[in-house]
Amino acid sequence: MNPQYIYLVTGVQIDTMSQDYEIIDTRCFTWYTDIEDAKKHPNECWVDQRGYYQYIVIERNSGIDSMPEDLTWFVYNHENDKYEEIDTPERYKNTPGFTIG
Numbered sequence: 001m002n003p004q005y006i007y008l009v010t011g012v013q014i015d016t017m018s019q020d021y022e023i024i025d026t027r028c029f030t031w032y033t034d035i036e037d038a039k040k041h042p043n044e045c046w047v048d049q050r051g052y053y054q055y056i057v058i059e060r061n062s063g064i065d066s067m068p069e070d071l072t073w074f075v076y077n078h079e080n081d082k083y084e085e086i087d088t089p090e091r092y093k094n095t096p097g098f099t100i101g
Contacts, residue, residue, distance in 0.1 A: 002030075004062065005032060005033070005060050005061065005062050006031045006032065006033060006045075006060075006061055006062075007032045007035050007037075007038035007058050007059070007060055007077065008028055008030075008031045008036070008058065008059045008061055009028070009029050009030050009032070009038055009041045009042070009056060009057075009058050010026055010027065010028045010057050010059065011027045011029060011052070011053030011055070011056055012025070012026050012053055012054065012055040012057055013025035013026070013052075013053055013054055013058070014054055014055065016030070016054075018024065019074045021091055025031065025053075027053070029041070029045075030045070030094055035060070036057070038072075039058065039072065039085070041056075041058075042056040042074045042082075042083035043082050043083055044091065046058075050076070050081065050083075051076045051078065051081070053076070054075065055073060055074065055075055055076070056073070056074040056076075056083055057071055057073050057074075057092075058071070058072040058073075058074070058095070059071055059076075071088050071089050071092075072085065073085070073086050073087070073089065073092075074086065
């Protein structure tokens with residue numbers, strides 16, 4: 001099978017105390033060939049890191065030299081210990097490439 005896209009799942013730490021909301025850490029965890037499988041990852045595929053990354057972003061990518069597109073964002077909710085899908089934060093709507101740091 002040769003998938004048309006892969007979906008890269010990346011944890012993102014943002015310094016919410018700074019005025020710039022600087023990205024201070026990213027880590028690409030894995031990739032999937034199906035978006036629905038990728039969306040399950042934040043809440044089903046953790047060992048001991050749930051909540052370490054404030055955000056999880058899933059980027060659709062069609063190849064090594066292409067820019068990621070169609071970002072799907074999740075934010076960690078401490079009250080229910082789950083990541084919840086959110087709209088892309090305004091500040092990062094034009095910021096692809098979280099998987100490359």
